[in-house]
């Protein structure tokens with residue numbers, strides 16, 4: 001099953017999101033790679049470690065801000081895992097939720113990414 | 129350019145960053161999160177430590193070590209950008225002990241291409257790529273690199289970011305409000321190139 005990695009500048013943000021997602025869909029493996037040396041930021045070494053734990057798997061990454069994808073790209077290159085790592089350019093919360101639900105249906109990384117990227121434009125509040 | 133020149137290049141850059149870290153941080157405060165000076169200073173302190181501790185055979189070895197320091201210690205967007213630039217610059221130097229002007233041009237181009245690829249940046253988006261792109265063009269203009277000319281074009285490119293609207297990086301969230309502020313990464317990249325010019329313009333590269 002496609003794995004989901006949450007790359008965020010904030011550990012609290014990533015851990016909180018992971019908790020929320022895992023409650024919706026406990027069957028999908030979700031990990032967080034967040035923070036830099038205990039502070040705000042992202043760190044390619046932290047991201048690489050998480051990627052390498054899933055060496056044989058397809059991984060879709062959700063990220064919060066721009067430099068997080070640069071570090072994810074770099075980490076995938078450093079780990080020689082460019083083929084397995086798919087980065088979704090999506091809203092962090094809504095995208096991650098859509099990704100996790102899609103992954104739970106056994107979908108490929110490409111479909112999980114597409115689901116995540118489509119999610120940001122959905123209205124959350126029903127029309128009155 | 130030999131390995132000692134490469135070491136001197138980075139040590140000179142470290143001094144420039146250290147003495148302007150507040151300035152860079154102020155620039156980043158206006159358009160970002162105010163950490164650029166801190167990020168760069170942390171990475172360069174570390175790089176300088178490594179350069180003092182170890183011995184290197186070639187400029188490529190020096191830049192490889194610098195790249196590792198940047199990737200693991202700078203953080204922010206500038207960490208992967210500067211780190212990738214130095215990594216590809218190092219690769220372009222290969223195992224050569226001395227770089228001729230032609231090799232220096234190739235090294236600069238490799239670094240610029242790495243920044244462009246890592247940031248998916250294009251010219252005119254108010255990022256450090258604007259400076260890198262100008263550096264490469266200026267260096268390639270003459271057969272023997274005219275460092276005075278490179279310095280001038282580098283300064284112009286960094287200054288020109290002031291009137292641009294940011295399209296990449298954190299500053300892009302400001303939209304038109306990013307106009308009127310220098311791009312911090314462009315200012316630090318200008319310092320990197322000034323250090324290189326200082327080291328190489330005195331003698332033959």
Ligand SMILES: Nc1ncnc2c1ncn2[C@@H]1O[C@H](COP(=O)(O)OP(=O)(O)O)[C@@H](O)[C@H]1O
Nearest residue numbers: 067164204205206247249255256296297312313
């Ligand atoms: N996508 C990008 N492409 C090229 N350069 C970028 C990009 N995003 C940011 N930058 C550069 O990085 C600099 C900001 O670095 P820094 O403050 O250290 O990182 P952060 O923005 O993550 O806090 C900007 O001034 C800009 O020059």
Ligand SMILES: [Mg+2]
Nearest residue numbers: 160161163164
């Ligand atoms: Mg910043």
